[in-house]
Amino acid sequence: MKELKIPFSRYESSVSAHSNVSDSLDGEDVSQVQELEEEFCAYVGAKYSLATSHGTSALHLAMLALELKRGDKVVCSVNAHPNVPEVVRHFDAEPVFIDIVDGSYNIDLDKLEAYLEDNKSKKLKAVIITHLGGTTVDLDRVYSMASIYGVKIVEDASEALGATYKDKKIGSTGADLVCFNFSPHLKKNICNGGMLVSNDEEIMQRAKLLSNHAMVRDEDALEYIYDVTDIGNDYTLSELNAAYIRAQVKEQDKSIKKLQEIAKLYSKAFEGVVHITIPDMSNEEHPFLLYIIKIDKNRDSFAVALREEGIGSGLHYMPLHLLTYYKTKYSLRVNDFPVALRSFQQVLSLPIYASMSDEDIKTVIAKVKKIAKTRV
Template identity: 55%
Template structure:
């Protein structure tokens, strides 16, 4: 019987158990505030607003930016559905842009071309995701944003603990950066998100709207609302539970260890899979935290994935281009060939298991499985 290597497996240590136990015993300091402060301290951001998911953080970012019906937001066609989804909830329009064929991030030349052609005041900004944990060229991105006076929201769901030129993602120059504790297709034990920003107004609005736009004299440490309150806008219910915060904070305090181990695993993959027929390894152009390890299979990617699964190795696909999704294809009359690079990439990419609690023996098994499948691949 084949050995089983899941695509992702959570790592729950005594540290997480102790943190949750404190909450259940009503002990300790304000865990939610502690999580926000940990992000501020680690990233250097000015403000942090916790949420109950990464998608909530993205939607709250659009709320804070006061997105309105008919507004436009640019995003990569190679993003998780949550990205255009939060735009559509305002009856605003996502404008899709093709991707770079090497790092799978948004093609900045294509982004600038869209901005050059579109002079509408309705174009408010761009949501830029960092695929697999390798940030896009942020220096150039920020230069483009300044030139065309648009706001940048970074979807850092794959980039928690990642860096750009050695500086932590979260305060490198975006208007808002959003994180998720449940990265795409990796089901976390607890859900949580985080919104980081520098602007006081964006921060105050995000914090207000996070919990029904209620204003009061305050909340106590258990979340009880003070007696007199008012509602001053249309808000959301995106605040984070204390239990989720406890787990997330315990995990976040180990994020450097997690990233370092994934980088070790990526180095093993790089070494052991170099030159394997039919397999092209990831292109590392900048700092890379390897939330995902995405390879290209030159032909019959699905057959390759099936063969790996028969050997017990589970894989992922990041991502199916958004213009192939029924809703967006029909809503905006998009054609299959509208985004050539994303289409070609989608037909070839495959994500191998990579998580920090993989043992060297498990990594070696994945490498041998890939070699065996590649040797027999047609």
């Protein structure tokens, strides 16, 4: 496969990132992980944060912290990355899929509420809300449902770093736990890392205990003496990854402003172009961490044509009920989630990242328009 002139994503670097990494390599007496956790709390407005080795680690640790058990149920959008139901299945618990809203590609809250009303049970443990590309659902309504039906809310903010809801950063709006991923699906970073945040001290104390094999030490004892009080795992983030990510977080708001500018240019250029539907531009809080269009004819051939022109693209996501494991495990049919199915057949994510040059943007626009003219 030939190298793309404009890939779907590029990792972002900076002077700050190089400086932080150099400090770690030089053995500077600074805990990059601790600094990252403190800075992240300040950035999103949460009381507690815990850095993890990856976004999936943060999700898995969230399930551990909530004491998920065999037979428990966790509700999630059918349009999510496979790591969402995957972490649930690792506990031999059951993911429950809900269809999406056309246009936002997020979970349909009417269908979610109907499910919660019809399936009241102690086994119903939590709802995972995925913020696709940083777009949010009506979170006040979600938190109200949680209170009424006695479920925990875990937010999957893998694609929502820096996103806001009613001017509050995701991570501080009222969820029990929020999970971030600094190297999300199809937007791989040069490093991996995740973050778990909460305002619930008890949940976070449990998460912190379990994040390093549930090992505890007596401060007055020798350093190598420890006890193990539960079953945990190693979810810890390396100092080098933390050093790089600190700069990423520091620059995220600036990056989002750039993404919003690119999204406006895209939408202005694509408005009225035959076969293409642009995203809703009315939400001023939309961070456009993804720019998703709809192709009404032959989406896959459109993506192939883009690739042949040197332009990368992405898909967010393959609906979970179409994947062999979940389709077989839960006897799911193709038409069980019609909105997600229809969206899946049309959606395409275009390159959008802060380091795109004006020429890159113009090229993407020109190539998309060129290919759209060939659709019949």
